[in-house]
Amino acid sequence: MDTNKSTGGMHIGLRRAISYIVLILLSFLCLFWFYVLFINATRSNGELGRGFTAIPSTHLMQNLHNVLHGTLPMMTGMRNSLVISALTAAFCTYFSVMTAYAIQAYNFTGKNAIFTFILMIMMIPTQVTALGFVQLMNKMGLNNSFIPLIVPAIASPVTFFYMKQYMESNLPMSLLEAARIDGAGEFYIFNGIVLPLMVPAIAVQAIFSFVSSWNNYFTPSLILHKDKLKTLPILIAQLRAADWLKFDMGQVYAAIAFSIFPVIIVYLILSKYIVGGVSAGAVKG
Amino acid sequence: MNNKKSSAVTSFNKWGYIFLIPFAVVFIIFQLVPLVSTIYNSLFENYMSGLKHVGPNFVGLANFAKLFTGGDFLKYFKNTMIMWVLGFVPQILVSLLLGAWFTDPSLRLKGQRFFKTVIYLPNLIMASAFAMLFFTLFADSGPVNSILVGLGIFKTPFKFMSNVWSVRGLVALMNFLMWFGNTTILLMAGMMGIDSSLFEAAEVDGATSTQIFFTITLPLLRPILIYVMITSLIGGLQMFDVPQILTNGTGDPVRTSMTLIMYLNKHLYSKNYGMAGALSVILLIITGILSMIIFKATAQKEVK
Incomplete structure (x- = not known):
């Protein structure tokens, strides 16, 4: 219960700092791909050809429209x-x-x-x-x-x-x-x-x-x-x-986003029950 | 004995059977019959040679002999195991570390719910879409190469999809990302089940948190660690979606990322039923042995 107690060789503050750094790195590793997916789904094929940027563009609706009316x-x-x-x-x-x-x-x-x-x-x-x-x-x-x-x-x-x-x-x-x-x-x-x-x-x-x-x-x-x-x-x-190089890459990303993001949104709404459900199953199973 | 009452009891107990009917019927039709016919198929020569259908002719265990002497089975088994180990080792280490941190009362980490939500997220993502995403991100002209070249780490784009270890590494990375959150939550539940007086006693005796972890937490977690490892191994043997989509079913480069289930899937598509049957039977036997180990391990826990 006392904050300054050092457990083991390392000071508690240092251990806490290391834990946060590792957790933040892992969270980044989990979210990075979906962030890139989101950014790329908003960019046109031409913009995608020019390399990666971290800022979303304006073609999300266009890409989604193309996906929904594509082959x-x-x-x-x-x-x-x-x-x-x-x-x-x-x-x-x-x-x-x-x-x-x-x-x-x-x-x-x-x-x-x-x-x-x-x-x-x-x-x-x-x-x-x-x-x-x-x-x-x-x-x-x-x-x-x-x-x-x-x-x-x-x-x-x-x-x-x-x-x-x-x-x-x-x-x-x-x-x-x-x-x-x-x-x-x-x-x-x-x-x-x-x-x-x-x-x-x-x-x-x-x-x-x-x-x-x-x-x-x-x-x-x-x-x-x-x-x-x-x-x-x-x-x-x-x-x-499909011969994907011929594809409009903005469309490819939008198609992936179309199958991934609904689950992510529902998950964020229900995450409390889901994470709880996993551990409940674990305790009993 | 009250006869009237006991007959009423038996008459409503028959409802136990009635409520079991849907499960039993569905299990028999959709699992048991297919299982038996899969095993039956493994004993027959039955394949398509061009447009000509050969068989079914009874050949005994010839399909199994062919499977082992052909060399492909062992190769794909090795691929599957390599990719499983590459994903599982970091997964179990990271999960143990995170589990220990999350349950350590002296650390009092804030934002635990946020972190748990984030690390569990990839588990729910459609594996095929996740693999397709990685394929586009790690393509020669994809954003990862664009970042790496931009940062000056590589002079020219790295061909991730043409290198044995980068393809296997990507499959392992995806499996790691999809499963470490789940494993962390399972291990945490196990860690929280440990009697806290043990930790307090150790702390009073002056043990460091590292010592506590290795002498108390880890040994007491043994049953759940075995459970996690074997279920992960069973899951690993079923590895399919990620390498299938990432390599478009080819297991390239030169079939070094082809897994057992991808091989099975290939036989199913080419209607090579004899070999598909033999492969299924072997997978069934391996899974059965692994499940027995879980049963033993968890039974031990109950004795304690």
Whole structure:
């Protein structure tokens, strides 16, 4: 509690100064790229050719306009990404709460075995099953469909585990008993009592599943082949594959900014919950 | 025993099974069936030779033999591991340092929320767009070269995309930036879970903060360090988006930044299902072994 106490060989003031310098350097390293992205998205192709400056120019709207009316269907890409990510987040959280509730609130044979099994499959990477997955989707006629990207989120072991941990400390069983005595049905108890109590956990996990679906490139690129169904990461890959030197570079930067900045803005608004959510998961996991 | 009550209990306990149905059905259709058919595929010769489809013919473990003797698998495994290590070593060192600083009560750092928000930010960025951004920034005529030449560090633009170690270094740098904030927050949670009386006792005994870190914090963090390392390794084996977009799927220069999943992706696109299956099975086995280590490590923690 006393300020002047020197811990160890170094004076506390010096240690504090070093910490701040390192933190500021790391923050710079994290933000620098996005700053350059922003600056370059505001500059015209000609200005970009003349080298880097630190001051934004005036062509942001022009570049964005060119991107949205260019060869890549960025606007439909954004819409597709939004639809898939929002539905994924909804399916993932609702059904993960349901699965966690089944394990948490009921006693049935095989319950512990099922719980252990879900933990065991947690680590299976999606890439490992991609071959069988793509073949099966082709057979089921679900190629070029959003279903293979949304519905599998119902079985999300990681989200399930988070919900289960949250329930252990935040779901009073007595409340459910009381509702049951009042004659409430099990579905009503789940939707009317359990879900509202789980809202904080649902909010955190909805953000994470939205973002991971939004950023996902591997699976959508194997499933979606029609231009009007493609998501933003696939379009970014196409931008990379195009003969990019012929491109208007202002447009390239604007396209990247178009896929990155919405997430940054939402993150800055919700950062308190997101950073808190990561550490909450860590303490319990 | 009240018979009526126990039968009511069992009748509402059947709802446990009912609520498990969506998870079970989706898991079986979208994960279990694909997993089994992937393993099944690994035992068959099945590929496209030009426009001609060869197979499927049962060949036993021939695909696995081909994978290991062909040399490509080991090469790409090595690439993946090199890029993972290059990103992970600085990541764990920086995260330990930041975690120790953030949780050190005598330092009382201000603006912690700001710094945590900033260092976690890259984790949420679309990896493919981030890689595309780096590709344009580090292009021969890009802004980074413009700055470096402007400062007089290089006379002519450095060709980042044509040098083995600069491409690997960029992939590692991106992985570092995307994950060190996440690791810092995980380690901090672990550090805050350590009984503070241990620190106080050590301080009373005159231990320096460096000594405290190495003799108390680090040993007690062992389970969470193992967890962080193995999950990062599992994630590293899945490295795909960043090198794929950065090198446009080629893994250039001369496939020195080609990762295992990029190799898998190539086989999937060329409909070389036998080899893709064998590669998937090997990745599954490696991941399984690594996961067992996590289970062991975290189980130890509970015994304590």
